[in-house]
Amino acid sequence: MITVDEARARLLQLVTRGPVEKVPVAQAAGRVLGADVTATRDQPPFAASSMDGYAVHSDEVERHAMFKIIGEAAAGKRFSGSVQPGQAVRIFTGAPMPAGADFVVIQEDVSRKGDVITITETPGTKSNVRPAGVDFTVGTKLSAPRLLMPADIALLAAMNIAQVPVTRKPVVALIATGDELVMPGEDPGPEQIIASNTFGLRAMLQADGAEVRMLPIARDTEASLRTAFGLAAGADLVVTVGGASVGDHDLVAPVAEALGLERSFYKIRMRPGKPLMAGRMGDAAMVGLPGNPVSALVCGHLFLRPMVRRMLGLDPGPPPPKNAALAAPIGGNGAREHYMRAHVQDGRITIFDNQDSSLLSVLAASNALVVRPPDDPARAAGDMVSYLAI
């Protein structure tokens, strides 16, 4: 059995960055910039007032100085004349500075009678003028890859990039397998349970930027699995859940192999998630996750999320582990790397007693996976352990 790191390295080899497409800037939030973009204008395109007040020449600015108002400049409407000594232009925030003026006295610092103002307060040295191009200039670059956050969207819009090049969303097809499964909202029979794993995985991978297609549940027959794989055509990544182990009804591997799976590996020295399989199937990467809900979701965190990030062109991660002090002692670990469900708060981490891989309630109460190396000895309260935030 290979290690978790080896498995992740092999999984990342199964996928590549997707192609670049253009989307309207209004739809680019949360997408990943796929190519560098360059501003084709300066912002602001002119020296602009940053305050409401009076535009004058700085040489004349002192307390008690008087000026005659010769016109007005507003945002979007420049004053076309030129300011001479002893003159001022009424100006508003965002307006272009008139020729001959390089200082705005804020209106709180003047008194006005008719078209004459007198500076009544000490105006200070801040000019209240934003130079042209102070925010960005022609040629300012936003570099790919970059997960586009709201401020980036505003910046792209300000640069007049109406169509943004983004990496196409990787398409992930999710196939739940098992005769016992029914969809949420259906009426389960006495031996049936609700399919939950694909819903958790969908939420996880959608949040990371994938387009997730949830396919109908495949039954434990070759024909049903073949149909499900057929419906997954066109996906970049096909993920099955369940049927990965050694039982008589665990048909995913034989069916995938009959359909051309070139297997990269099967089984990882980890807990939960041991019976994970992966390979290439036609144009897609294929990952067969174990069916136990916690195994499926932990593998989603450790393996599928990095694959999605790689397909988006982002650093695949996962982010480096953090450290916290154990709140209570724990026994020694077995031969598999163990990702233990835990809750961390204020630097202290509590590992849940029951680590069975069926317990979604425990996973939902967790915000961390403590990473126990193989054969890690027993640890005392206060000992530092590594964990991944989830």
Ligand SMILES: Nc1nc2c(c(=O)[nH]1)N[C@H]1C(S)=C(S)[C@@H](COP(=O)(O)OP(=O)(O)OC[C@H]3O[C@@H](n4cnc5c(N)ncnc54)[C@H](O)[C@@H]3O)O[C@H]1N2
């Ligand atoms: N003799 C052995 N038995 C098992 C081994 C082993 O090495 N030798 N490995 C165990 C481990 S570890 C795991 S993990 C499971 C993996 O089994 P499968 O991938 O074949 O999964 P299933 O048998 O189909 O299901 C396991 C469990 O999970 C439930 N399940 C399945 N799919 C879903 C779903 N979409 N939503 C919710 N729950 C699901 C299923 O009902 C089962 O209860 O094998 C061990 N056995």
Ligand code: MOO
């Ligand atoms: O993946 Mo299994 O659930 O190791 O426990």
